[in-house]
Amino acid sequence: MTFKHFLRPLGLAATVCFGPTALKAGEDLAWLYTWRASTPDAFSESFVKEHPEGLVIDTFMVPDEAEARLAAQNTGYDVSVLPAEIVKRLADMDALMPIDTPVAIDWEAAPASASVAQTDALSRVADYYVPYVWGTTGLVMDVEAIRARLPDAPLDSWDLLFDPQNAAALSDCGISIVESAQEVFAITLHHLGRDPNGITTEDLDAGFATLREIMPHLRGISAKQLEEMSSGDTCLGLVWSTVGLTLAKHVPNSNYTYVVPKEGSLIWSNVLVAPKSEEADSHRSGLLTHILSEENAETLANYVQAILSPKTFAGDMSAEQAAIAKASLPEGRDDLMFALRPLSGPKKYALDKRWRRLLISQ
Amino acid sequence: MAQLRTTKRFLRLRSGTALAILLVASLIALVVALSGRDAVETRTNNTTRIDAILLSLSEMSVVFHQIQDGESQSQNLVLRGQLRRAAHNAQEAFDALSGPNVVESFSPDAEAILTRPNMNPLMELEEVLYLADVVVAASASDTSINLAAKLASDLSFRLMPFFNRVRQSEVEAAEAAADDQVLYGLAALLVTILGVGIAIQFAHLPMERYVLGAQMEIERNQRAAEAASEAKSMFLATMSHEIRTPLNGVLGLADVLSDTQLNKEQRRMLGMISSSGRDLLQIINDVLDLSKLEAGKSTLEFVDFDLETLCRETTDLFSGQAIGRDVELSVSVSPSDAGWYLHAAPSAVRQVLSNLVGNAVKFTENGKVTVHLEDMPGPEGAPRFVRIAVKDEGIGISPEAVDRIFNQFEQADTSTTTRFGGTGLGLSIVKRLAETMNGRINVHSVLHEGSEFALIIPVAKALHRKERPQVIKDALFDKFVLVADDNRVNQMVAQKLLQKLGCEVRLAGNGEEAVKLVSDWMPDLVLMDVRMPVMDGLEATRQIRADLSIPNAQTLPIVGLSANALDEHADASAMAGMSGYLEKPITREALIAELLRHWPDTPQADDREDLSA
Numbered sequence: 017m018t019f020k021h022f023l024r025p026l027g028l029a030a031t032v033c034f035g036p037t038a039l040k041a042g043e044d045l046a047w048l049y050t051w052r053a054s055t056p057d058a059f060s061e062s063f064v065k066e067h068p069e070g071l072v073i074d075t076f077m078v079p080d081e082a083e084a085r086l087a088a089q090n091t092g093y094d095v096s097v098l099p100a101e102i103v104k105r106l107a108d109m110d111a112l113m114p115i116d117t118p119v120a121i122d123w124e125a126a127p128a129s130a131s132v133a134q135t136d137a138l139s140r141v142a143d144y145y146v147p148y149v150w151g152t153t154g155l156v157m158d159v160e161a162i163r164a165r166l167p168d169a170p171l172d173s174w175d176l177l178f179d180p181q182n183a184a185a186l187s188d189c190g191i192s193i194v195e196s197a198q199e200v201f202a203i204t205l206h207h208l209g210r211d212p213n214g215i216t217t218e219d220l221d222a223g224f225a226t227l228r229e230i231m232p233h234l235r236g237i238s239a240k241q242l243e244e245m246s247s248g249d250t251c252l253g254l255v256w257s258t259v260g261l262t263l264a265k266h267v268p269n270s271n272y273t274y275v276v277p278k279e280g281s282l283i284w285s286n287v288l289v290a291p292k293s294e295e296a297d298s299h300r301s302g303l304l305t306h307i308l309s310e311e312n313a314e315t316l317a318n319y320v321q322a323i324l325s326p327k328t329f330a331g332d333m334s335a336e337q338a339a340i341a342k343a344s345l346p347e348g349r350d351d352l353m354f355a356l357r358p359l360s361g362p363k364k365y366a367l368d369k370r371w372r373r374l375l376i377s378q
Numbered sequence: 379m380a381q382l383r384t385t386k387r388f389l390r391l392r393s394g395t396a397l398a399i400l401l402v403a404s405l406i407a408l409v410v411a412l413s414g415r416d417a418v419e420t421r422t423n424n425t426t427r428i429d430a431i432l433l434s435l436s437e438m439s440v441v442f443h444q445i446q447d448g449e450s451q452s453q454n455l456v457l458r459g460q461l462r463r464a465a466h467n468a469q470e471a472f473d474a475l476s477g478p479n480v481v482e483s484f485s486p487d488a489e490a491i492l493t494r495p496n497m498n499p500l501m502e503l504e505e506v507l508y509l510a511d512v513v514v515a516a517s518a519s520d521t522s523i524n525l526a527a528k529l530a531s532d533l534s535f536r537l538m539p540f541f542n543r544v545r546q547s548e549v550e551a552a553e554a555a556a557d558d559q560v561l562y563g564l565a566a567l568l569v570t571i572l573g574v575g576i577a578i579q580f581a582h583l584p585m586e587r588y589v590l591g592a593q594m595e596i597e598r599n600q601r602a603a604e605a606a607s608e609a610k611s612m613f614l615a616t617m618s619h620e621i622r623t624p625l626n627g628v629l630g631l632a633d634v635l636s637d638t639q640l641n642k643e644q645r646r647m648l649g650m651i652s653s654s655g656r657d658l659l660q661i662i663n664d665v666l667d668l669s670k671l672e673a674g675k676s677t678l679e680f681v682d683f684d685l686e687t688l689c690r691e692t693t694d695l696f697s698g699q700a701i702g703r704d705v706e707l708s709v710s711v712s713p714s715d716a717g718w719y720l721h722a723a724p725s726a727v728r729q730v731l732s733n734l735v736g737n738a739v740k741f742t743e744n745g746k747v748t749v750h751l752e753d754m755p756g757p758e759g760a761p762r763f764v765r766i767a768v769k770d771e772g773i774g775i776s777p778e779a780v781d782r783i784f785n786q787f788e789q790a791d792t793s794t795t796t797r798f799g800g801t802g803l804g805l806s807i808v809k810r811l812a813e814t815m816n817g818r819i820n821v822h823s824v825l826h827e828g829s830e831f832a833l834i835i836p837v838a839k840a841l842h843r844k845e846r847p848q849v850i851k852d853a854l855f856d857k858f859v860l861v862a863d864d865n866r867v868n869q870m871v872a873q874k875l876l877q878k879l880g881c882e883v884r885l886a887g888n889g890e891e892a893v894k895l896v897s898d899w900m901p902d903l904v905l906m907d908v909r910m911p912v913m914d915g916l917e918a919t920r921q922i923r924a925d926l927s928i929p930n931a932q933t934l935p936i937v938g939l940s941a942n943a944l945d946e947h948a949d950a951s952a953m954a955g956m957s958g959y960l961e962k963p964i965t966r967e968a969l970i971a972e973l974l975r976h977w978p979d980t981p982q983a984d985d986r987e988d989l990s991a
Contacts, residue, residue, distance in 0.1 A: 088539030361496030
């Protein structure tokens, strides 16, 4: 073990403990907390042109990481991108500040399928977020590889994944599941015909029993699916549409196709929030305006193959956005889609505990 | 006094209030200190527990990471050992936090974090410990171990900020508690200052005014008392002079008359005149002595003398009286290694002894009176004390009367004065004199059996060797002596005494006449009364000493005469230039002694007999 190996976790621990506040001391930087690899370099450069103080983008890979970081408070972030379902828990922990939205949304005019994520996950916390992007969770697959192993299996059904025989047949070419306990569990329940937001003991038993059956056939449960699947040696993945579409579009010589199963799936929504901070609100407004500006908002959404929520609600989408929307949510599936509802702390703890037992096969 | 009593109650009430406020302030300060100590102790314990968790989480995180990095088999064993130890420490801290009322002892912010339903740090820590158990379990597969390590690592990193916040909240709470303690301390200080202010305003200042007022009143009374005492002394001095002057005449003439041819009846009556006069003189002397002692104007003259001789001589003075009362009067002296020639105040001792022996003889009838002289035993190196005890077989004193016999004008009972006479001043003088000599008087008495009065005084070793006492005998001086006195009787007494001593005498009625006669007649010695009309003796002396026409103006013996026994008259005489001082009434012995002091070569009676032989 090298000295560098030893220092790396310690440095990480220090950063986790003291957060960007420690880094920010004495500086007047703007801080954005968002998904890993979700902003192009041009975004930062354009911000610095308008705001010479500078911008620091800190990132997370899984929602639990972001939730834990923001729940600790005093992070120093001016703006953060978050999955909608964790906003209420953070607001309940007094980890967020009310935020003035520069985006006026006509909820009445919003398409029902697109707004379901907003209304379900963000009810009662309207003061704490600004709609940002949305997408779906579905399957990305190498059709040829799958057909080679399962010539008759339905490619547009969750059975392809949750049927243990199918999973067993595909285990040699690789199955990956996104590291997002609530999403995977909800889709499992949906596959079983149960309420996807159910969290009773029976729901947990049923959902994890199904997952436990396919676990031995999985290559991994990962938050780095984009990197891991870019090599093309994983033939099936339960992924976010952003990952699925990116793989399908940008991976050279890939045979990946993103599919929203015919049974319907999950619509996720990411929002912009203002983490609570003891420091003055010097960059929040500027950063928010910069993100949602005409020249940046769509660029950012397109960069990650997500759909810009305000444009969706306004019915004013560009061709590229419309294409992403169509790929993310094929026509005719609107009524089969659902959104995650926020879980209470104890329920989330129970779910996470089961999730971890599943992962370590205990 | 009624006003003073009211003030005292008033002051007690106010000082009590002030003290109560101070007590309350002190109690508040004590409570603040104790509660502050408890708060600091609690915060310290809580911070220590959180520190232990943070340290363990950090250690575990490092190990979790290293295990994920896929170290070698042997290295993994070491890492698992480290993890087991770190997890054990974390488990202990977790168990401590899970104890009853422990979480409640945290600050409100910290408690809110530790008990909140979302991202509950204690529940998540328990999960980390569970995952750590999986990692260290020998039965787990490598895949499970790596996954458990990854999950535990992620969870540990997410947990640390929460525990760090808990710790920060505790530190801030400790700082706030310290600040509160300072504030409470300041409040207690303010209450104390208030108490002090009230104490000053309502107790100290009034008390100060009260004390100063009382002191001023005491000083005023003291000045008044001193003035009264001064006036009394002046009165007594004046009266003593005015009384003693004619009395001196009576006694002096009786003395002179006793040297003439008298029949038996005349001699008996003359004796009664002398006796009555001496009694009267004694009373006056007693009053005067007491006055001097009270006024603090009595200074003792400490000289070398033979105490045994003094005791015998003084006792001998009462031998005639003792014979008359059929009293056996004796003196016994215990042997003393240091001898009885010593350094003390003989006049005071004589006066005390005279009083005691006089009383003993007076109150004894047909019995014994014994004067006993002895050393008081004491530790080696201590000052020497002697005891002169006068024991009688008289009427004795009742126990209840013993305590008051030393008071002025007090006797054992009212019948004593009637039966035995006396002023009741004698023992009061004795006690004062004993105290002036730094000694004391002890009394032991049994009613109807007798009394013993003992004088105990410190004495010093004699400064000079003992000399043979000078015996005053008759002498013929054959000198010219001028007597200056405004009182004709005194003039006559002095003239007769001097003439019997072979002197030629001329008389002057005041100082002016005396100065003129000295200049004209050139006497060998002047007896100069201090107080005279026209010109007093002091002024006359000064003029004589300053008169250059008088050949022996500086050496001429001028002996002051005064019936005033106060010592300052003797001092004033010396200051004016007098070369001697005689107290009136002049006795033959005193006069001879004074003349011999100026003409020591004058042959005395024995010398003359020797010469004639």
